[in-house]
Amino acid sequence: QQPVQSPQAVILREGEDAVINCSSSKALYSVHWYRQKHGEAPVFLMILLKGGEQKGHEKISASFNEKKQQSSLYLTASQLSYSGTYFCGTESGRAAGNKLTFGGGTRVLVKP
Amino acid sequence: DAGVIQSPRHEVTEMGQEVTLRCKPISGHNSLFWYRQTMMRGLELLIYFNNNVPIDDSGMPEDRFSAKMPNASFSTLKIQPSEPRDSAVYFCASSQNDQGARGYTFGSGTRLTVV
Numbered sequence: 001q002q003p004v005q006s007p008q009a010v011i012l013r014e015g016e017d018a019v020i021n022c023s024s025s026k027a028l029y030s031v032h033w034y035r036q037k038h039g040e041a042p043v044f045l046m047i048l049l050k051g052g053e054q055k056g057h058e059k060i061s062a063s064f065n066e067k068k069q070q071s072s073l074y075l076t077a078s079q080l081s082y083s084g085t086y087f088c089g090t091e092s093g094r095a096a097g098n099k100l101t102f103g104g105g106t107r108v109l110v111k112p
Numbered sequence: 113d114a115g116v117i118q119s120p121r122h123e124v125t126e127m128g129q130e131v132t133l134r135c136k137p138i139s140g141h142n143s144l145f146w147y148r149q150t151m152m153r154g155l156e157l158l159i160y161f162n163n164n165v166p167i168d169d170s171g172m173p174e175d176r177f178s179a180k181m182p183n184a185s186f187s188t189l190k191i192q193p194s195e196p197r198d199s200a201v202y203f204c205a206s207s208q209n210d211q212g213a214r215g216y217t218f219g220s221g222t223r224l225t226v227v
Binding site: 099 | 147168207220
């Protein structure tokens with residue numbers, strides 16, 4: 001079953017912050033985050049393994065609450081280059097062999 | 113590294129024709145995934161391989177779709193016969209599947225239009 005992302009879209013001014021959420025109905029082994037710009041392939045941002053860790057990529061960070069089966073992506077002091085569609089991908093277990101199920105995506109537009 | 117290489121980048125074909133999409137994964141990656149992306153259904157996993165062996169093809173829409181990975185450096189996704197509803201962007205991705213979870217590297221995709 002597909003993880004649920006919210007919000008579906010967000011518009012920011014340069015320098016503002018935003019949070020994107022990803023929720024799953026299944027127990028999770030890992031959560032991946034990707035960004036896709038229009039007409040391009042998704043690009044890997046970071047991966048979080050169960051254990052509640054938090055990671056960062058530039059001024060983009062993420063957390064993973066294993067018990068709630070949720071992950072959040074934090075865009076801090078957003079830049080124009082952060083515009084794109086963000087996808088979370090969830091892995092339910094190592095037995096699944098690194099197979100990811102992607103959420104529906106969150107469109108982010110950062111304006112000057 | 114050249115990354116994941118897909119060909120062709122664009123394909124326009126008539127309904128009923130056979131279509132073959134190709135993918136070369138990153139050298140050393142032992143997992144390969146085929147995804148399809150549409151506005152309506154998002155990113156859907158079609159099939160994936162570990163060490164050239166198909167592991168899960170439950171996402172393959174129907175018998176018209178088939179995929180092979182004859183060696184570690186090449187995979188194909190074939191649609192025969194093609195239908196207009198197959199129109200989508202098809203992505204191939206590869207990953208190193210070992211003890212630690214690793215991110216995917218996606219190819220540039222093949223935009224398929226069936227008319």
